[in-house]
Amino acid sequence: MTSWVGSTAAEIAAAVRxxxxxPREVVAEHLARIERLDGRIGAFxxxxxxxxxxxxxxxxxxxxxxxxxxxGVPLAVKDNLAVRGESSxxxxxxxxxxxxxxxHLTVARLRAAGALVVGLTNVPELCVFGTTExxxxxxxxxxxxxxxxxxxxxxxxxxxxxxxxxxxLGNDGMGSLRIPAANCGLVxxxxxxxxxxxxxxxxxxxxxxxxxxxxTTVGDxxxxxxxxxxxxxxxxxxxxxxxxxxxxxxxxxxxxVSRPYTNAVRAAADxxxxxxxxxxxxxxPYPASLGVTALRYWTAxxxxxxxxxxxxxxxxxTRVQVAMGHRFAGSVPGDDGRERLRARMTxxxxxxxILLTPALAxxxxxxxxxxxxxxxxxxLVNGRYAPLTGTWNLTGWPAMSVPxxxxxxxxxxxxxxxxxxxxxxxxxxxxxxxxxxxPWRRTAPLG
Numbered sequence: 001m002t003s004w005v006g007s008t009a010a011e012i013a014a015a016v017r018x019x020x021x022x023p024r025e026v027v028a029e030h031l032a033r034i035e036r037l038d039g040r041i042g043a044f045x046x047x048x049x050x051x052x053x054x055x056x057x058x059x060x061x062x063x064x065x066x067x068x069x070x071x072g073v074p075l076a077v078k079d080n081l082a083v084r085g086e087s088s089x090x091x092x093x094x095x096x097x098x099x100x101x102x103x104h105l106t107v108a109r110l111r112a113a114g115a116l117v118v119g120l121t122n123v124p125e126l127c128v129f130g131t132t133e134x135x136x137x138x139x140x141x142x143x144x145x146x147x148x149x150x151x152x153x154x155x156x157x158x159x160x161x162x163x164x165x166x167x168x169l170g171n172d173g174m175g176s177l178r179i180p181a182a183n184c185g186l187v188x189x190x191x192x193x194x195x196x197x198x199x200x201x202x203x204x205x206x207x208x209x210x211x212x213x214x215x216t217t218v219g220d221x222x223x224x225x226x227x228x229x230x231x232x233x234x235x236x237x238x239x240x241x242x243x244x245x246x247x248x249x250x251x252x253x254x255x256x257v258s259r260p261y262t263n264a265v266r267a268a269a270d271x272x273x274x275x276x277x278x279x280x281x282x283x284x285p286y287p288a289s290l291g292v293t294a295l296r297y298w299t300a301x302x303x304x305x306x307x308x309x310x311x312x313x314x315x316x317x318t319r320v321q322v323a324m325g326h327r328f329a330g331s332v333p334g335d336d337g338r339e340r341l342r343a344r345m346t347x348x349x350x351x352x353x354i355l356l357t358p359a360l361a362x363x364x365x366x367x368x369x370x371x372x373x374x375x376x377x378x379x380l381v382n383g384r385y386a387p388l389t390g391t392w393n394l395t396g397w398p399a400m401s402v403p404x405x406x407x408x409x410x411x412x413x414x415x416x417x418x419x420x421x422x423x424x425x426x427x428x429x430x431x432x433x434x435x436x437x438x439p440w441r442r443t444a445p446l447g
Contacts, residue, residue: 005029006443009073009166009220013114016072017065023056023072027116030074034118034164037446040145042137043159045079045089047119056116068114069227075115076159076168078152079123079136080200081211083107090201090305091123091152093135094313105197106169106211106228113227118165121155125318125371126305127171127201128152128298130179130382131364134315134371141183141364142444143411148367150180150386153214157184160214163443167224171200173209174298175389178401178416181214182359185412185440187221187431188214189400190392192421196228205301206332208393216442218432225424236429244272244430245282245352250361252291252387261358264405264413269356271437272430282352285344286391291383293337294390299325300332320375338394345395349420354430357388359401359414388416398424402431403440412440 004012004026015021031049038044056072065071077083080090082100084107089095103111111117125134132139132154139154141147142162149158153170157180160168170177172190181188190210200209213224219235226233246269248262273279287293302318303325311319349355362385370378392399398419405413415434419427 003029005033006163007166008217009070009215010223012073012166013069013071017068021072023059023116024053026072027052027056027074027118030118030165037162037164040140041142041158041162042139043076043121043155043162043164044119045122045136045155046086048086048117051085052116052118059114059116069223070110071114073115073167074118074165075110076119076121076156076165077107077117078156078170079120080127080171081107081169083117083120086120088120089136090127091125091134091136092309092314094309104199109227109230110169110224121159121168123153123155124151125315126302127173127176128302128318128321129370129378130175130386131370133367133369138367138369140367141411142446143185144409146366147364148183150183150364152176154180157181157186157214160184160186160216161444162446166216167220168214169211170214171209171211172393173200173205173301174294174393175386177212177214178359178389178399179386181401182414183364185403185444186214186216187218187400187402188212189221189225189424189427190398191225191229191424192398193396195424196225201305202307203301203304206297207396208297208301218428218435222428233425233428236425236432239275239429239433242277242353242426242430243351244269244277244279244354244356246279247283247355247357249283250387251286251391252383253288255361255384255387257358258362260405260407260413261360261362265356265358265415268404268415268434271434275433275437284348284355287341287344289337290341290391293335293341294394296328296332296335297394300329301325303329315371317371317373317375317378341391342395345397353419354426355418357416357418359388359416360386361388363407363409363411392418397421398427400427400431402434404434404438
């Protein structure tokens, strides 16, 4: 009998539409893998075993099954997005354990396309940090269980990397899709505003946060993104030569990028140059004030999301984050740091189509109780390993993480692709070129 665990979303959907597999058998196989492996990984806060099996049987009876792009595809959903009948705890003991009456629009679109929600995935409290741990568990990288999967979409990334679901839904406010994707060997795209419905928390972190998928192939990413956006992202035609700027420098002063990540960028640049693209070294004009601007928006967004929650039930690092946010909240509406940053980057991108950078500065921190440690220690550790993503949330421009190469430990390495507003299709095309020439291992070797 064919096992569908480890298959792509596109392969599963095609098999279900063609009656070579039933939604129930596909889901049952993935539930069995979750039961066997998730005790080691910690990806899920809750698994919807009984409910999703019933939903799989209902899906099989749908008259439009042969038309559904994600027919029977198991889906993991980040635990800050509403799933009908389930609570969204957002990684916290302070949030209500009240079932949602309706799906978040992104979840509703994926379900309407035939996806089946197997569970909600763990996040750090209020989705603040680049590691995922808290009162609901610690998420470990399936490629190296001694290290964190990253955050804040850490549970979603770990679920896909461990083949507990072929695709997952997450979101990205300062790198929360790209950081765990880079750690876990996945491909993801943070779209620009308005491409995918947002509605994350109380204010989308002042418009910095976007929803998006995590996948093991560019094809699955494109497929899922098309459903989320309700606009097709068709496969590209013949490659179009792009002007690609290559940067090896961290946007944050004093943070160095380690050799495995700079080597990955150089190798990707050589590959793209060999494919006919115009590739040259060029460093974006990151302002010296970038770190302060990011801190102001990041903390103020957290303070908004914590509105109405009991501070006594928040972890220590979160309480400090919220207090910092209240201090900055009054200055955010009049802050022009983001506009100055956009102006600088618009000028830089006048001479370039795509920016290629490392996805991370170094391997992820050890997995552990980071939620029990101080705020400053968390911020320093996060900034040291993941300084390259937040710039593009401040600008609101699309950015991807693409697996490329491996670290000395054997875990995946990754590069980041950034484009101007509206270039999501261009980024996907370039990522597909990288995948075709240098394919990556899709699933962690967990057995």
